[in-house]
Amino acid sequence: MKITFLILLLGLSAAGQLAQAQASHDIAEARNLYAQANRPPQEITLRANLKAQGSGFFGDGSMQPGALRTFDGRYRPVPGLRYHAGLRLLEAQDSINTDSTHLWPVGSLRGFDLGEPGDAKPPRRFRPRLVKEGSAGQRREFVEVLTAVDAGPLLLAWLYTSGADAVAGRLSMAPLLLVGAGNDPGEPLRSLEPSRSSVQRLFGNRADAINAYAMTKQLVYDSPADVARMIDYFNRLAVVK
Structure with missing residues (x-):
């Protein structure tokens, strides 16, 4: 030891x-x-x-x-x-x-x-x-x-x-x-590419959780500002894991 x-x-x-x-x-x-x-x-x-x-x-x-x-x-x-x-x-x-x-x-x-x-x-x-x-x-x-x-x-x-x-x-x-x-x-x-498929691939097994967050906040996948908010949420989840 x-x-x-x-x-x-x-x-x-x-x-x-x-x-x-x-x-x-x-x-x-x-x-x-x-x-x-x-x-x-x-x-x-x-x-x-x-x-x-x-x-x-x-x-x-x-x-x-x-x-x-x-x-x-x-x-x-x-x-x-x-x-x-x-x-x-x-x-x-x-x-x-x-x-x-x-x-x-x-x-x-x-x-x-x-x-x-x-x-x-x-x-x-x-x-x-x-x-x-x-x-x-x-x-x-x-x-x-x-x-x-x-x-x-x-x-x-x-x-x-x-x-x-x-x-x-x-x-x-x-x-x-x-x-x-x-x-x-x-x-x-x-x-x-700011699209749903490209962005969701970033989140791995948390993709469903990030998508639920995006729907709640009315975020869209073709808006870089909205994608940044999704990534911010993902980063918070990833740090807390």
Whole structure:
């Protein structure tokens, strides 16, 4: 019994050390990406590309209040930021000198929020995730999270760079709906058709329970907002199990 307990402790210790090592690696990589994006020659190229874009921004391209979520766990409100989805690049105003901006490519942040807590509409949450479209390889993108939590058993999100020409800064005509494991960043999100059959397959043996919930709340399967509510309910059931 004592030997088993000791092995369990050693296993937990090793897992903790691996997690700590991964976190340190993520922070170092994020700082390196940020540093490269904000010094020549890469900074000059990125800012020239941003200046040349008349479209491809999320929204109208104007600065909006928001917050950065860095890999060291900090939540950093900023007076203004804007996201160019075509270039996969976030530009954020300096908190002290608003005439100055900083560039944040995918991988340099744990995410960002557009909007402020307490507003009539909740902030829109963007997080970096691996995505896979069709037979194409995996890539890391900022996706807009639609589910209530970022790291639940299932995560539903919009991808705004589906079919995008990143060099030209152009976007596809419509975003792509993605789904996947929210608690496994190494598992890529994949496209989801908002239909009854496709959505119910996500829920396995809980499909009937989720369908009953959807009928009670008058939710429909072809509405991404309603599908997000179904997944939120599924996530609550899955956590309580």
